[in-house]
Amino acid sequence: MTDREPLLREFYTRDGLTVARELIGKTLVHRVDGVELCGVIIETEAYMGVTDKASHAYGGRRTNRTETMYLCGGYAYVYRIYGIYVCMNITASVEGSAEAVLIRGVLPTDGCREMFERYRKYGRRSGMNADFSDVTPADLYKCTNGPGKLCISMGIGMEENRADMLSENFYVRDDGYRFDEVLCSPRIGIDYAGEAALYPWRFHVKERKGVPLIIR
């Protein structure tokens, strides 16, 4: 199925681990200022609601920030971290479950120049080439290979919190990108979560020479 239409609500209302796994290879689309910024999702993490020690909603915590997590599947949960960056999740499962999938990495496919320039303009310095015409795939990937970085490059900010991912300008679709393998491993940066830090709830693809291996 590669109909280039937004994934439907039913895609997201399944359990968070399934959604996290199946978002790999799908294309995140954000149209901003008339330009379509697109990236193939190559890394995700599932946060599994009130029983998941690593989740912001652990223990049923329900605050202004976490309220978005309790929406049903298919909404953007965007939060600020370290006072500097924002990270983007997509909610999963049913209303009240507080499951969400963190988007940790994408590979730019459309609007590459715009993403590169956004990252150069708004991101903190990185020793990459000054000119877009010199940019290698590995350089471009460096603009979106992290949860904070991809939000900078794709123009995703706190305004997008609570956005419906079935909207015209912000959604995920299947452009037909595939990988020979989807790997899983423990989630990143959640050492505080005890045993939950070991659960293999991070999904990602193989890379070679600093670029994800896409087939087809």
Next chain:
DNA sequence: GACCGGATTGGC
């Protein structure tokens, strides 16, 4: 009202 620290990043 105070205090603590983070689902990150880039530079040293």
Next chain:
DNA sequence: CCAATCCGGTCC
């Protein structure tokens, strides 16, 4: 290794 930088969350 560590600073950046601010607000959410918690406790008093």
